Structures are given as C-alpha cells and as structure tokens.
Amino acid sequence: MEWRTDRRGLLKAGGAAIATLALGPKMAWAAMGDTLRIRMAGDYQVIDPYGEIGELDDIIPRCTTVTLVRVGDMRDGNLLSNYAAEKIDWASPTSIAFTLRNNLTWTNGFGPVTTADVKYSFERIAGSDSAWAYQFEQLDHVEIVDDLNGILHLKEAYAPFMVTALPYYAGHIVCKKAVEAAGGSFTTKAPAECGPYLFDSWEQNQKVTLKANPDWKGEPVTFQTIEFFIVPDDQAALLAYEADSFDFTRIGVTGLRSIKNALPADTTLIEAPSTTYTWLTINQNAEPLKDLRVRQAIQYAYDSDAVLEGAYDGAVGRSAGVIQPTSRFARAKNIIDKRDVAKAKELLKEAGAEGLTLTLIALNDSQSQTVAQIIQASLGEAGITINIQSTDEAAYWSVGDKTAGDGYKSIELVLMSFAGGIEPTENLVWFLPDQIGVYNWSFFDSPEYADLYKKVQLETDDAKRKVMFNRMEDLMEESGDFVFICFEPYLAVHKSDLKPVILADGHPDPTRFTKV
Template structure:
C-alpha cells in the first residue's frame, strides 16, 4: 500500500510539473528585420540596421529615446543644466558594469564623447556633438559637459544610437563583438542569416523577461510572410509587405499593429522658383491633395495623414491636417488669385521608392484636376541627390524625410526647399537656446504651425510602422521615434 501511495504521489507530482511547465511563459524570441547590418557598432556606422539590434539592448547612452519620442534617463540617472544653458552636469547610475565586467565610470563618458567629436572620428552623426566644448570627469560618477553655445536638443542628441557609451577597453572590437551595458549580451552572429543575444545576468537595471533573442535577416516580402505564417519567426516589427497585411488581420494568432515612424512624406516644393514662390500657388496645391486617396493608392491604406513636418507620435505634435483640407474648388480660386486662372505646367521628379512612384501618379492626377499639368520624370537616387537635393533643379518631388525630429531643416538657408522665413528662424534659434522640456514643446508647436500656414511643402503622410507579431507577445514598440527594437519590456503572455 505504501509503495502504491508513493507511486501515486510521484505521478501527481510529475503531472503537476508538466502542467506548470506547459503554462509557463516562454522566454525565447525570434524576430526578423529586413536588412543585415554591416557591423554592430552604432558609433561607427550610419546603417539603421545596427540600431535595430543593439540600441538599448546591448548599448545604452546617457539618455534614451522612449517609444513616444520623449527623452528619458538611462546611464545618467539625473542631470542639471546651468542657467546659461552651457553646462550639463550628469550623475551616473551607480553599480553599472560592461558585459566584460569592467565598471562604468565618468572616464568612459569622457572617452566616448571625445572620441565621437574628434577630428578623426568615424561617427556617422558627428554633428550631434559639434556644440561640445569640453567634457570633464568631476568624480567617478559625475560628468560635466560644457557647450560652446546653447543647444536645446543636446539631451535628445545624447539619446541617439550614435551617442551610446562605450569603454576604451572594448571600443575597437565592438564591430564584431559588441560590449555594452545593456540588459542583453551579444552571443553569436551567423553572417547572412542571424544574430543572437542572451540575457545579461549582471544587468544594473530591471531584469528583462527574455533569456534569448534571435534576429533573422529577411528582406524578401514573400519570405517574410511565409516565415510568420509558418511560425519560423514570432515577430516582424517593421513588416516589409503592406500588400500582405490582410492575410494576418483576420488571423487570431497574430497582432497587427500599425504605428508611425519618423518618415515625413512630403510633396517637396521649390519655394524659390516661380510660380511656387507665391503663397497662393502653394496653398492651391495643398487644397488639391486628397491625402487619404494618396495613402490608399500608394501605401495600401497604411500611413498617417500629416499637415506639417512632424511625427504624430511625438508629444509636441500638433494636428494640422485641416489647415488645408481637400477642396479642389478652393484650389482653383487660389490659382486664379495668383494669376494662373488656366493653371500652369510643371515637372515632378520621382525617386525610386514605391511610395514616391505610386504616389506621384496619384498626385499628378489630383493636380491635373485643378489645372496644374505635371510632367512625371522618374530619377534614380543618385540623380535625385544631384539634381533635386543638391542642385535644386526641380519643381516638385516626393520623398520621405526619415531623420528623427528634423523640423530644423526648414531653417537652413541652402536647403533644397529654398524656403526662407525670419519668423521660423527666430523660433529655431530660441529652441536651440532652450532646455526646459515644456518650453521646447511650445516652440516646436509654433514651428509646425508656421510651415503649415506657409504651405512650404505638400505634407502628405507619415510612413507607417507595420508591426506583425504573435498575439501572445507584448512590449514591442508600436511607433518608431527612431530606428530600434528595444526589447527591455518584451514578454510572453499565456
């Protein structure tokens, strides 16, 4: 009897163990990105695919950019800014170690920032550090950075992947074997196939839920669809096939999450060339644009309409789509008032991306309806850069500006829009000298309103972030304030 009871108890224990195991949330993840990075050092390359893997996972900066675009503490737990906006004093997190066991201290910060702004720097965003005059280690956990001039975006700049903190002991080998301070450690890289990260058991912050993450490189849209449907991957945070989304929307196994990126897609306009130098003409163009029809035709319905050059997920965003609502009759009235009652002819130079080529056909038809006859001229990227971006040899074009928080381009005297506004420039100058977050947001909203009112460009839509992943997976970013896959909050549910 005793033996039988023991056997029953053992069986029950085994059944309980199996049941518990069956319901335990998994701790591994395989996700896909479109492009394989050339290497894994974000401080020495411009490829966004580097940050797709390493940003906040392996490498961290003094600050970080959150999923809504806000600046948050990271390796710096806090900071103060002098009244003149020139001196930033950072207090570092205590007890942080790099993946090789070396301790993070102020000397690593000095090394990183001096290296990034050095004459021989290979940092792709060296301009981010151009305002720095000196970097000084006050003590092991305090760093003082003095600027040569106020730069209101300085804390934001420090949150880019190009500004992550590296150690002198490992900086030269980070391309092949990245060593950072993040919640994941680099494990392997199978060239042409995948890269694998594992949980950092000595992480200084809150422990992550995932023990292992594998990034697969899948550029072909058909292969991306097949891999998700087969379960070979559990997530594609930036799915490359909008035409295939319908296959997943009705499948309860998947979550389809449509967010925004930093890609403001605009009908670029040569403001310095007749007749586009007339406000009424630019306003007429704005009223002639049916944004939703453009999104439907060029992007299979995916994309967020915008009325200014700013990402909708940013906390400083202003909804200005209705500034110039679709109104062809109003467009014709404005053209007549500008001296073009019968319209005019112009050219539309289109670079290779599908959103431009498909969108260009739709926009040409919309403008033709109000009397503006466009000659479509397809160009390759090299031609676009030479003719449009550098030479300003164009009337209209279509392109997505994907750099984060880049509204400041409208203050550049030599920029290809050829737009000049003393009012806008004054706002940008004040923004550069302002550090207070609320005050910066107010100035950014004012800047958005100015360029919207001036109809500098035809503001079309924000490029979508099409995320498709297992319905039981949570914590992936819905929007992309910068190119990254921050996995620190990703976990499985049952």
C-alpha cells in the first residue's frame, strides 16, 4: 500500500490547535530557576503503589516517598544504588538483609520510617490482586529484626529480585500506620510522605505541583518546586516547549526530523533506545474474533512497512515480541514476517467472515491516531472495515479493566503501548492468565506460557532462558492475539543547562535532575 505523508502535515496542523487549547492562561512561562517544569502526557489517577496505573502515578511517589534501592539513568547502564537502605545485600541465595537510613521521617506526625513500613508495603501487595503483585511473586515474607534492620525472605533463589521488585512501582514504601488509618488504601492523596518532595497542589488534567520537603535529610535536591504540566499530544507539547513553557518534554518520533533540522536555542535532544513496546491487541473473546483464522487474517493484512514509515518516519524496525531487539534474549523475527493480503482474504473466506467490521480503540494523541489510521487502511485492503474509537488516557485504561464492568470482554482491537523493564519477565508478566481483565486485554490464556514464565524466573543459564523467552513470544503470536509493532525510540528535548535522569521504563526521575 502507499501511505501519503501529507496526512502527517494535517496532523501537525491539528497539533497546533491542540497546543493552543492545552496551554491556556494557566501555563507557566517563567524561565527555569528554582522550579523544574516537566510535561507529562497524562494526569495521575492512583498514587497508592497498590493501584498505580500511568506514568505520573509512579513519578509522584518517586518524589514523595522512597524505595530501598533505585536504578540510575538508562543511558548509563541502569546502575543499582542504595536509597532508603543504608546497607542492602544478599545474605543467602534466598534472603536479602537491609538496614534503613535513620533519618527518614513521615509527615503528619507518623514518626520515622521503619522496617514495619517495609514489611507492610511489600506484603500487602504480594499475592494480592494488584497489577504489581508479580514484583513480589518470589517474596515469602519480610522479617523485622528491629526498627532499622530487616530481612527479605524469598521462596526460591531469584537473582533479578533487587532489580524487578525494589526500585519502582510496588517498591515504593508507604506508611503502615497512616495507610491503615486511611482504611488500607488511598488514591489521589497519600496519608503520609517521606521523600524529598511533598505534594502541594493539583489542577486536574492541567498541572500537579510538588514542593521540596523541608525535613528531608537525604541527598539534597536541586529544585525547590516541580511542576508537571499535562499535555497529551506530543506535537502540541513540542510547540509548547518551543514557546518556553517547560524545561523537559518527551517528543513524538514524527517530530524528530524537524527538531533535528531546527533545534531550538539552548536545547539538547535525547535520542536513545527504549523499553517501550507497542503492539495491536486482538481480543479472542470478542464474538467476531473467536475464530483463530480471523485473528490470523489481521496478522497477515497488517502492513508493518507502512506503519513504521508513516508513523515512525522509518526511525525504528519492526519488533518480534515484547523483549527489546537489543536484548540477548530477543526473538529473531515474527512467524508471520511478511504481509500477505491474499492469504488474509483466504482466511476470512474460510471463516465465513468476509465483510467484517471491527472497532479499534486508540489513544487520542497524534502518534497513536496515525498508527491507527494506517492499520485501518491496511486492513481495509483485505476487506476488513475498521472504525477508530479515539479516547483520552483516563478513559482508555478502563476499557480493558474488569472492575469497570463487562465491557472488557467484548473490546475488539486496541492499540497498546507499555513501558518495559530491564528484565524480560517484567514485559512478559502482563500476558499471564491472571492478568485478563487487568492488562491482558486479548484474553490470551496459555498454560504453557504460564508454566514457562515460572520456570524462566528460576533458570540461571542464559541460553536456556533465551529458548524459553522465544517460545513464549511464539505462543503469543500463534494465538493470533497480537501484532507486534515496534519498540519506540526514547526521544525528549530539554534545556541545555539541565541534566535529566531517565529510568529504564522511560520515566524521568525528577528528584535527580540537576543544573549543569
């Protein structure tokens, strides 16, 4: 198929209109001083580690609470370092001993951070229905030695535990007394904080402000105030950045060529491989998609070249799964590696599904909409009519959520993108059977996949792990439930006198942003 790039020009013009609406009178225009201004694509929803959903949900607790350890910038090798833990090390193959720093204090009169808080934080999530329970799947219990010393006891030896469980998401420590007093959970306001910043204000869908914690005795922070501005569209955000409304923003790949050709003054471009993987979910539980042949027809009709050129400017190659192409564990290629429209039509005819009409749900940012439109055109060539349902981020994350009703059972196609991790199991966990109605929106349900997931966590031989990982991705593709699109490049611009820290999942760590 031929994809005309003039459609991108139309989207860019639309982005300008969005920018005008998004900025409004409440956007800050002051130059960077003691305030760090970061653009985010979506507002936060739940900052309780138990129920975190989006990017800002994880970034706020990173600023307002602590983790035992933390990882460094992805461009410097994701180095692990102590944070709330003054000391932490393996005491045995199945136990990790730690000592907390003695200068961490909760707000609202809840006293010092203790091992009781660590025990409560981790054990409330382990074995629960939290999406992050996988982080503590190997945790047996936390032993309290005294207020500052504890031991994490694992069920079995699992070497990646410190990296997969402790630095983020469920690894954020909450105050036992405060959370219990709040009823056992919280959503948009933490009952107690202990990090370098404190929550200050929230203008819904516009801006979140944090202020430096005057009682913080850890590593000093550079900025007294952090402002997160909510601008969903990448192109609108780039226009706003050029108008000096923030100091740091991610940008879409469609803006890469123009930004390279005309980099704004005093601006640095970050261009790096990322762990963010994008794919098309095909829900096998939806009535029109129950027949494997119909799902395979979509896989054959998908035009990878058109998507990569039209939506990503040819900046990335096609992915063969959810493990980064740069990883030693990556699968070499897809099973259905070449487009075959004739085969797609043949499968539809065999299944009696000619004239099929499906709904594709996609976020309403220009990048997602471009991908969706190209998918719409490519499947149309095989005789499949696609209606695109554009949605904002808050509504998007409810479409496959079983707690939001029965709608998750009948969604048909969804364009999805997840921020991945350092260890491949962090990317593969979302497609286990227990994630159906949580983040497994395709109803992919493979006992072999689940068995391999358990085995690969305990396997130490890299060659054997690669075979297992590749088989898991084969199973995903063979189910007809997935079309793997790409690993998106990490692209961002920032003021040149700013030194940001970017984590492996692509999230910034504002607590470690410094001035050059």
